[in-house]
Amino acid sequence: MMERKVIFATSNEGKMKEVRAILEDLGMEVLSMKEAGIHVDVVEDGTTFEENAVIKATEIQKVCGEIVLADDSGLEVDYLNKEPGIYSARYMGEDTSYKIKNQNIIDRLDGVEDEKRTARFVCAIAAAFPDGTVEVTRGTIEGRIGYEESGENGFGYDPIFYVPEYGCTTAQLSPEQKNEVSHRGKALRKMKEIMKLKKY
Numbered sequence: 001m002m003e004r005k006v007i008f009a010t011s012n013e014g015k016m017k018e019v020r021a022i023l024e025d026l027g028m029e030v031l032s033m034k035e036a037g038i039h040v041d042v043v044e045d046g047t048t049f050e051e052n053a054v055i056k057a058t059e060i061q062k063v064c065g066e067i068v069l070a071d072d073s074g075l076e077v078d079y080l081n082k083e084p085g086i087y088s089a090r091y092m093g094e095d096t097s098y099k100i101k102n103q104n105i106i107d108r109l110d111g112v113e114d115e116k117r118t119a120r121f122v123c124a125i126a127a128a129f130p131d132g133t134v135e136v137t138r139g140t141i142e143g144r145i146g147y148e149e150s151g152e153n154g155f156g157y158d159p160i161f162y163v164p165e166y167g168c169t170t171a172q173l174s175p176e177q178k179n180e181v182s183h184r185g186k187a188l189r190k191m192k193e194i195m196k197l198k199k200y
Helices: 013-026 049-064 098-108 175-181 183-198
Strands: 005-008 029-032 067-077 118-128 134-145 161-163
Touching: 005 013, 013 029, 013 175, 013 183, 049 067, 049 118, 049 134, 067 183, 118 183, 134 183, 175 183
Parallel strands: 005 029, 005 067
Antiparallel strands: 067 118, 118 134, 134 161
16 A cells, blocks of 8 residues: 655755654655655735645645645744734745844844743644645744744744743754644644544
């Protein structure tokens, strides 16, 4: 019997590592779009994380016919009216380094005390199945914006996202800890349960 494939709609290697670690016991081959030879530019014009994830998953599913998972995730900083939100990846321009993005957020919170630096990572994951059904899950992790970048393990906004109960940023957690507590980890585990029930 041929092994089922799951295409995860990303070219982000850091993300693929996390995804593979969580989905490895599904007994499916997990491929990035690049590995699957899919080159499609999807315009994510939804107004929520969920809408964007569904747009991405369904468009790519039409192209490849396999199970496609897509996530839309981002950082919501309460003091900044939940910016950068769904624009997290495009914040200050797509080619701007996260060092600059992170510093910008720290600068905008200059002088703001701990209690008001609350933030969360949000992740919505959509799965588009060959039978035309679509499932969506959501995961969040609450924390605060730190005062400087700390940690080498994460990517994106991880170095400035401080998790009080761990006393460190998500970039200072081990990969195992991060998968346990992260927004993507939570959303993916929920999706994994749905996929097991679907018996693909």
